[in-house]
Amino acid sequence: MKAILVNDDRSLRWDNVPDPQIKSEEVLVEIHAAALNRADLMQREGDYPPPPGCPDWMGLEIAGVIVEMGDEAKAKSNWKIGDKVCALLGGGGYAEYAAVKYDMLMPVPKNCSMAEAAAIPEHLQQLI
DSSP: OEEEEEOTTSOEEEEEOOOOOOOTTEEEEEEEEEOOOHHHHHHHTTSSOOOTTSOSSOOOEEEEEEEEEOHHHHHHOSOOTTOEEEEEOSSOOSBSEEEEEGGGEEEOOTTOOHHHHHTHHHHHHHHO
């Protein structure tokens, strides 16, 4: 798949990265929109590394559509393939797909575009 990577000079490039491999408790989200927030800018500068186990590329907020589900995600959640979702990630959202733990997903509100929904997770996190 393709993702936005940071070059040594901090410029960005659209390049190939490995496809996400979902775990049993994860879903695969086809990303339709990603938000930009301060943490993304800090990651680009090298000041905010992704948590262990997260992809190296930037992108902390996404909105998209579930295209695959792990067995535990199917058994323990009400999500289904085709659902429109948004999520806060540890990294990896500036890509075509992301593996997301099922309990980190939120539904895209019916009155929101994917671009608007991508900005919801971090905003909600700040309110909590």
